[in-house]
Amino acid sequence: MRVKARRVAVIGAGPAGAIATDALVKEQAFDTVRVFERKSVAGGTWVYSPELSPSIPSLCALLEQKADQPVTIPTDFPCDTNKTESINSYQIRYSDTGIHENLHSNLPPQTMSFTQEPIPNIISERALAQYGPNAPFRHREVIREWVEEIFNHAGHQDLVEFNTTVEHAEKRGDEWVLTLRKLIPEKKRNHWWQEVFDAVVVATGHFSLPYVPDIPGLVEYDQRFPGTVRHSKHFRSTNEFKGMKVVLVGGSVSAFDALHEIRTVSKRPVIASLREPLPAFGWGAFTHPHVVIKPPIARFHADSGQIDFSDGTSIDHADVVLFATGYDFSFPFLDKSKVEIRNRRIRGLYHHVFSISDPTLSFIGMVAGGLTFRVFEWQAVAVARVLAGRATLPPQEDMERWEAERIAKRGDGVGFFSIAQDLEDSFEELGMLAGEPAAGTTGRVLPKYEQSWIEAFQEIVTLRNRWWAQERLKSEACSNPLVEGKL
Structure with a gap:
């Protein structure tokens, strides 16, 4: 199955959106690459917002899978509407992030970095005190700034429309029509308009809607x-x-x-x-x-x-x-005919990336246990090559067979989108799909999967267990252990 796009929209300016944008631009095959981010800065889930009072607006809605629903949109564009609770509430829309003041990364930098963009060797005082000068964990703001720098380094920040929410993405014929809303804070108004694309890359992450x-x-x-x-x-x-x-x-x-x-x-x-x-x-x-x-x-x-x-x-x-x-997937801007979420996974995706029914719709970062963020790069390059017409997807029946075989092997739930048990295969298969960059282009080159990435992860498991043991011994030395049952 071959795809050819000239205009591509990326939804989200977090780590997945950053690498997707870079891979698309470096492919040198697209007339338009536009990024839409509902926050005011890049960083995605790593944006710390302590000023936003946290709460669950409706526990019933969460349990009944009725939270984060599509909003009512205008019928004529462009237009302005008043700011309202139902449309602009960060609590109702679950647009705040799950970041706390002391949050650090939980994977070593070499497994989180992209091939050409290493995470800076900046160690916080807290990490230094806990794990020493070789601490592998990075403070939340180091990660956020790293994401922002991926956009800024090559001038990709000019492609991003900040404070802009994609409220609806609809396929009309061969085109995607995106309905967009930008909050104008000084006017307390929402500005709405529409733009047209050949393909949509969803890079919104899956850490918004609590499970x-x-x-x-x-x-x-x-x-x-x-x-x-x-x-x-x-x-x-x-x-x-x-x-x-x-x-x-x-x-x-x-x-x-x-x-x-x-x-x-x-x-x-x-x-x-x-x-x-x-x-x-x-x-x-x-x-x-x-x-x-x-x-x-x-x-x-x-x-x-x-x-x-x-x-x-x-x-x-x-x-x-x-x-x-954990969290549930949520894509309120997509029709259910385009993406079905059941048993806490997205159905109808090939290699967790491409919509089987319509490969002009793709998803970056919708996996678990996959050496975040590195696997995002393999996904992003594969998407860029496919959308450029330089890589070919299998026939639809073969992609459906892949999904069915994975369900049989991993189940039809959370285990389906975890790639922890087949990391090397996942990386290598995406790499084979992407292939090499076209001659004369700046397309990204994907290296071979390295076992050292897993070895680095095992080192941080050892490091964490050592610290927990030290904390346990410290507490036991200070007081008698509590007896279970005295609650």
């Missing part, structure tokens, strides 16, 4: 004790947990990062509720004198405040129940 499991009694509990139920997206600082009795739900990176921030100020012990931890890291993060490990929550009792766990034990109440349970 919260539907546990019996949760909605009623939230209504009875407002502000108790929270998501790690809305964790800003430890100040909000001082002296609080906290139940933290989840076993992945966001869970153990939040846990070791919160335990220093909260009421002890913090209750960690999880089925099992992220396999790569094991139980080290949760094994601490000030942490009690519990299995998943079975039920919330709004009448009494009691919380039951699946092992039959209970606690009488909690001041905060913090769900560090």
Whole structure:
């Protein structure tokens, strides 16, 4: 299947949008490359916004998958409309980021960097104190500025339309019509217009819409004790947990990062509720004198405040129940006929990138366990080559077969878009699809997959477990271990 585009829109100016833009421009095959970013700066999910008060506007909407819905758009363009809560609320639109003041990257720079754009060797005082002069973790602002510099270095910042939300992307014939809205703050008005493209690259990330499991009694509990139920997206600082009795739900990176921030100020012990931890890291993060490990929550009792766990034990109440349970995909600007989200994954994508039914629609960064951000580069170059007509996708039936075989192997849920178990194959297959740059162009060259990237990841697993062990020993030396059950 061959595609040929001259005008390409990129949605999002985070890490995925930055590398997608660079790959498209360097392909030297497009008349127009336009980037639309709803924030005022580049950086995507790495933009820190402490001034925005965090909250979940409707837990029911999240659980019923009715949050972050399309908005009503005008019928005539261009036009201006009044600023309204339903259209402009960052809470209703989930446009704020899940960044807290002490957030650092959780992967080593060599696995996060793009081939031609290394992440600066800038170590924060906090990382230096915890891990020494060779600390592999980078402060959130280092990452954000690195993303911004990818745009600025080659002048790509001029391609970005900031403060602009893509409210609708519709395929009409062979063209994509994008309905765009820019907030004019000084006028408290929304300016709307439309632009036409041959292809759309979605690089919006998947860290906007919180995922919260539907546990019996949760909605009623939230209504009875407002502000108790929270998501790690809305964790800003430890100040909000001082002296609080906290139940933290989840076993992945966001869970153990939040846990070791919160335990220093909260009421002890913090209750960690999880089925099992992220396999790569094991139980080290949760094994601490000030942490009690519990299995998943079975039920919330709004009448009494009691919380039951699946092992039959209970606690009488909690001041905060913090769900560090990940995110759902959300693309309110796309018709459901173009993208179907079911079982927490996007359906109908080839190699997690190309829409099987219409390859002029592609997605960058919609994978998990894939050596973020490096895999984004392989995806972006493959997209650029395909859209330039320099790489050919398999026939539609072959792409559908790929999806079916992956479902059979990995299931039809979250495991489908995790590439942790087949990293080398994923990189190499995307590299083979992209091929070499066309002669005489500045197209990006993709190197071979390197085992050293995984070795670097294993080193940070060791480093983190060593620090958790040190913290455990330090706490044990200061006080007698808490006995499980004294909650």
